[in-house]
Amino acid sequence: MLLRSCLALPLVALLSGCADATSPITPENGPPLTVTVLAEGLEHPWALAFLPGGEVLITERGGTLRRFHDGVLVEEPVPGVPAVVARGQGGLFDVLPHPRFEDNRRLYLSYAKACDGGATTAVGHGEYRDGELHRFRDVLVADACSDTGQHFGGRLLFDDDGHLFLTIGDRGQRQRAQDTGDHAGSVLRLDQDGAAASGNPFANGGNGRAEIWSWGHRNPQGLALHPDTRQPWLNEHGPRGGDEINAVKPGVNYGWPEITYGREYYGPAIGETHQEGLAPPLHYWVPSIAPSGFAFVGGDRYPQWRGDALSGALKLTHLNRVRFKGETPKQELRYLRQREQRIRDVRQGPEGYLYLLTDSNDGQLLRVEPD
Numbered sequence: 001m002l003l004r005s006c007l008a009l010p011l012v013a014l015l016s017g018c019a020d021a022t023s024p025i026t027p028e029n030g031p032p033l034t035v036t037v038l039a040e041g042l043e044h045p046w047a048l049a050f051l052p053g054g055e056v057l058i059t060e061r062g063g064t065l066r067r068f069h070d071g072v073l074v075e076e077p078v079p080g081v082p083a084v085v086a087r088g089q090g091g092l093f094d095v096l097p098h099p100r101f102e103d104n105r106r107l108y109l110s111y112a113k114a115c116d117g118g119a120t121t122a123v124g125h126g127e128y129r130d131g132e133l134h135r136f137r138d139v140l141v142a143d144a145c146s147d148t149g150q151h152f153g154g155r156l157l158f159d160d161d162g163h164l165f166l167t168i169g170d171r172g173q174r175q176r177a178q179d180t181g182d183h184a185g186s187v188l189r190l191d192q193d194g195a196a197a198s199g200n201p202f203a204n205g206g207n208g209r210a211e212i213w214s215w216g217h218r219n220p221q222g223l224a225l226h227p228d229t230r231q232p233w234l235n236e237h238g239p240r241g242g243d244e245i246n247a248v249k250p251g252v253n254y255g256w257p258e259i260t261y262g263r264e265y266y267g268p269a270i271g272e273t274h275q276e277g278l279a280p281p282l283h284y285w286v287p288s289i290a291p292s293g294f295a296f297v298g299g300d301r302y303p304q305w306r307g308d309a310l311s312g313a314l315k316l317t318h319l320n321r322v323r324f325k326g327e328t329p330k331q332e333l334r335y336l337r338q339r340e341q342r343i344r345d346v347r348q349g350p351e352g353y354l355y356l357l358t359d360s361n362d363g364q365l366l367r368v369e370p371d
Contacts, residue, residue: 023286023332030321030333032371038355039073042066042363047094047155047293047345048355051128052102058357058365059109061091067131068365080126080133085112085119088149094156098125098192105129110154110166113138118147121154121168121183123194139194140166143209144184148172151237155223155294160230163197164190165213165248167220167234174257177216180208185256187220187234187248189213201251216254216278222294222311222346223248233282235291235311238262239270243288244281245309247327252279261286283322283329290315293345293357301352302370312343314359319343319368336368 044061051057056068063084064077084092090112098106105127113122121144126136151169158164170177170185177185180202188211189197202208208215220236232248242262246254255278258271274280285291291311298306311320317340323331336343344359356366 023284025283025322025329025332027320027332027334029337030319030335033319033335034369034371035336035339036367036369037364038071038367039068039365040362041073042357042365043361044091044359045344045357045363045365046092046359048347048357048365049095049097050347050349051097056355056365057095057107059092059095060363061093062086063092063111065092065095065109065133069131073365074131078128078131078133080136081109082111082113082122082124082136082138085114087112087119090119090149090152093121093152093154096156096158097128099158099162107133108156108164109136110156112152112154113141115141115145118145119149119152120145120171121152121166123156123164123166123190140188140190140211142166142168142183142188144168144171144176144182146171146173146184151219153217153220155220155234157223157225157232159225159232162192164192164194165223165232166190167217167223167236169219170217170256174218177218177256178253178258180212180215183209183211185217186212186215187217187232189250199250213250214248214252214254216252216256216258217246218256218260221292224294224296224309227296227298227307233294233296233309235294237290238284238288240265241284241286241288243285243291245283245291245311245322245329246279246281249279253277254279254281262288282324282327283332288315289313289318289320291320292359293343293347295346295348295354297348297354299348299352302354304370310346310354312346312356314342314344317342319346319356 067074107128124138150172153167196210222235239262342359
C-alpha cells in the first residue's frame, strides 16, 4: 500500500516525505567521554583482538595484520597471513584467538578469498608465536562466491561451548539470503575445524546447508554473546535505513529482503516490515547508522552501562549504545559525534576498558572512558 501511494508522487516527494520510516526510539546525545589515542596510522583497520600478556592484534582490510605491543604499534606486519581479495568491501576481516589460546596458540582469521568468478568469505587458523603466524590453513570457504565485491559479513565469535560462528552477507544479491542452498545471507555455526556443528537446523538433512544456523541476513557486521542468555546477537546493515540488531536463534529466518525497514536507495519500499514466519528485528535504525562491531558491556569500569549493547557507526560516525530490557530496547544514546570518525570495531578489553577502531587510511586505536 505504501509503495503504491509513493509511486504516484513526483520524484522529489518520493525521495523526501515518503522515503523513510522512523526509528522506534528517539536517540539522545550521550555525555562526553574521555578518549585516549593509543595508535594511529592504521590503514582501514577492521577488527582487533586481545591476547594474553597484553598484546593487541589489529587487522587492516588491505590484508595486513598489525601488532600493538608494549604501548607501541609495531611497524612490520605479522608474516604468514593468507592472500586476500582487497576489492570493494573485501579484504582481511576479523581476528579471533581460540578459547584455549594460551595452550594451543591458535589464531583465526576471516577474509575475502578468490573464487571462480569473484570472491567469497573464508575462515582459517594458524599458530601464532613470537609475532608470526605459522601454518595457516582454511577451515571453511563459504559457498557464497560473487563478483559484486559487496556484503561479505566476516565477523567471528566463539560461544561458551566452543562453537565458531561466522557471518556471511548476501553478497549484494539479495534473494540469496532466502536460499538456504548456499551460505550467502546467513550465520554459520561450525566446530573448531570448520565442519558443521552438531545440532544445526539442517545438520541431519533438510532443505539447507548443514553449516547454517540462521538466514535472511543482509550484511552482519557485528557479533557478540549476550551476557545473560549467552546467545549470539548481531548487528547488520540495511539498505537506505533498516539497520538491525537481532538475537541470533537457530532455524530462524530474519527476513531480508522480504521484510525490512529499509528502502531502495532511489526511494521505493523493499518488501514489508512484518510477515508471518519471519523474525522482525529487536531494534532498527532509520536513517541508517551503518553499524559495525558489537559488544555488550560488562565489569565495573562502566557501571551505568552494564549489559548495554554497543555498536560502532560508520555512516553517522559515533559510538552507539542501546539499553535493552530483555529483548526490548528502552534507550539509545550516541557518543563521540563531534569527532566525525567512522567507528569500525568496538571491544571491551580484559581489564574492562572499551576500545574502538576508526576506519580511514589513517585509522586509530582508541580507548574510551566515561568523563
